Amino acid sequence: MEWSAKQVVVTGLAHSSWRNCRSVAVQNAIVPRSKAYDLRDRDAIIRLYKETRPHIVLHLAAVVGGIDVNRANPGRFFYDNAIMGIQLMEYARQFGVEKFVAVGTVCAYPKLTPVPFKEDDLWNGYPEKTNAPMGWRKR
16 A cells, blocks of 8 residues: 555554654654544544544554553443544544554453464453453454
8 A cells, every 4th residue: 555645643652753753655644632632532533534534544542551550440441442443443434544453462462372472362361460451452
């Protein structure tokens, strides 16, 4: 896929990080800020897609915390991350986005997965419990 003329939305990445690591082939990248677009909110997602008209969405965003915060908020984190991903994908479909990539995470794998990790091992057990809500959502 030729990206040079594509409008690309990258969620969950600090603007400075994107500026420092992006490929020169991507000229039209948008990195939405959470203050402007709460990606858990349907209306914010619709507004993002209307305003940016992306061809490609790279979904990296997540609601996360440290181990203690993850343990204290498993239901909230699961819901927030699941609803964010599901709605971003659904509205991407409705807006005719050409390509949607949702990035996974190692915490989706069972705690005792052999290294190197293989995709076939993803469902071979419960994710590491301190990150399980994120792991289940990424699965």
